Amino acid sequence: MDIRSRIYYKWGMNDFGDKEKPEARELVSRVELRLVRAAERDQWDRLMREHHYLGFRSFIGESLRYVAVCENRWLALLGWAAAALKCKARDEWIGWTPTLKLKHLPLVANNCRFLILPEVKAPNLASRILALNIKRLSDDWQAAYGHPIHLAETFVDPQLYRGVCYRAAGWIFLGHTRGFAKRQDKYIHHGRIKSVFVRPLRKDAAKTLADPCAQLELKPMITSMRLSDKHADLLLKVLLTIPDSRMARGIRHHRLAILSIAICAIICGARSFDAIAQWGKACSQKTLKRLRCRKNPRTELYGPPSEPAIRRFLQSVDAQAIDLALMSWTQSIMGTRAAISIDGKTLKGARTSDGRQVKLLSAFLHNEGTVLAQEQVPSSTNEIKVVKKLLDPLPMESCVATLDALHTQQETARYLVEEKKSRLCIHR
Numbered sequence: 001m002d003i004r005s006r007i008y009y010k011w012g013m014n015d016f017g018d019k020e021k022p023e024a025r026e027l028v029s030r031v032e033l034r035l036v037r038a039a040e041r042d043q044w045d046r047l048m049r050e051h052h053y054l055g056f057r058s059f060i061g062e063s064l065r066y067v068a069v070c071e072n073r074w075l076a077l078l079g080w081a082a083a084a085l086k087c088k089a090r091d092e093w094i095g096w097t098p099t100l101k102l103k104h105l106p107l108v109a110n111n112c113r114f115l116i117l118p119e120v121k122a123p124n125l126a127s128r129i130l131a132l133n134i135k136r137l138s139d140d141w142q143a144a145y146g147h148p149i150h151l152a153e154t155f156v157d158p159q160l161y162r163g164v165c166y167r168a169a170g171w172i173f174l175g176h177t178r179g180f181a182k183r184q185d186k187y188i189h190h191g192r193i194k195s196v197f198v199r200p201l202r203k204d205a206a207k208t209l210a211d212p213c214a215q216l217e218l219k220p221m222i223t224s225m226r227l228s229d230k231h232a233d234l235l236l237k238v239l240l241t242i243p244d245s246r247m248a249r250g251i252r253h254h255r256l257a258i259l260s261i262a263i264c265a266i267i268c269g270a271r272s273f274d275a276i277a278q279w280g281k282a283c284s285q286k287t288l289k290r291l292r293c294r295k296n297p298r299t300e301l302y303g304p305p306s307e308p309a310i311r312r313f314l315q316s317v318d319a320q321a322i323d324l325a326l327m328s329w330t331q332s333i334m335g336t337r338a339a340i341s342i343d344g345k346t347l348k349g350a351r352t353s354d355g356r357q358v359k360l361l362s363a364f365l366h367n368e369g370t371v372l373a374q375e376q377v378p379s380s381t382n383e384i385k386v387v388k389k390l391l392d393p394l395p396m397e398s399c400v401a402t403l404d405a406l407h408t409q410q411e412t413a414r415y416l417v418e419e420k421k422s423r424l425c426i427h428r
Helices: 003-011 022-030 038-051 088-094 098-107 125-145 164-168 205-209 229-239 255-267 273-281 285-290 307-316 319-334 387-391 410-419
Strands: 032-035 064-070 073-082 108-116 151-156 172-176 180-183 186-189 195-200 339-351 357-365 371-376 400-404 423-427
Touching: 022 125, 032 125, 038 064, 038 073, 038 108, 064 125, 073 125, 088 172, 088 195, 088 205, 098 108, 098 205, 108 125, 125 164, 151 205, 164 195, 229 255, 229 319, 255 273, 255 307, 273 307, 319 371, 339 387, 357 387, 371 387, 387 410
Parallel strands: 108 151, 339 400, 400 423
Antiparallel strands: 032 064, 064 073, 073 108, 151 195, 172 195, 180 186, 339 357, 357 371
């Protein structure tokens, strides 16, 4: 495909003679934009990898995937991810200091992928899709990550594209990059400069991002959950089996209160000790009572444990004991499952006493992303030897078990199909 054709495909344009076709104009007026569903993510990744000139591997940091559709037909794909750490043209336009940039950078999102599918040909389609995306981007980001987006950015290769659709959608051209790309912790000069475009999502975007006194909410979003009496009572029963490593003297909060609040907060999206404590403070008196929190004798009110109390206890508790205790409770909360994935990951920054990296093999639910069980893989062996130990406690009858190609072993397949009564799916 020549450069001219690639530009037409990129911006959703057909050859000049087809621009005025009524069906093409109708397609543009009826296009809708929505977030990609969980079941569609693999298809989105595959299409982007096959048809985008940059290919696709993964996104960096917070990200959203969109698809433009017309009567369930996919027309275009858009991907948003974390903003570039360094961009001189953008930073000068905003006018923020390096310290302020690190603080406010999460409020900038990068349109790092935009693809009109090759078989789709309609004038003005790309700018129409961009306009629809800009209208909902900040609200979608708020719902997904707990904070809005004030500024959108993108980088266009001027050797291939002119950025016509971005200009038509109201984006501002700021200049060019110097031709550097980040590779791990270093910046490598590749020589391909990019055109820098930005689109403010609010009128005072630049002023707000550069204002050190601006009150910007960047804390992680904590959602609520409905916990029935049955599930709460079952949770407390399994938590009683976890030993308390604290000294008896000076204990104010029962281990049940700390563990139950931590577990519920993590399910709701908390990812730090501070976020867990915030979740506990937001609970009603009825919920705090149900979770066995301490009752203040003076105020007659139930109070959640503080952040230091939560942090000290969770850092000293037996993690293996928690895993075993929570397995049955997590399954009862999630209900019927259709697919369980088994995958191993090396933990970043975690090492054993002999200096080796820690690797965990986990079983988790596909759609919910909730871990059901996990086992540490000894440094002397690999994941294959740990699968049976990991899955023995899990009821997997009629479930679909998905594994990496590493596990194409007759013994593993026989164990899953004959002993666990599950269906097997191997990912290449």
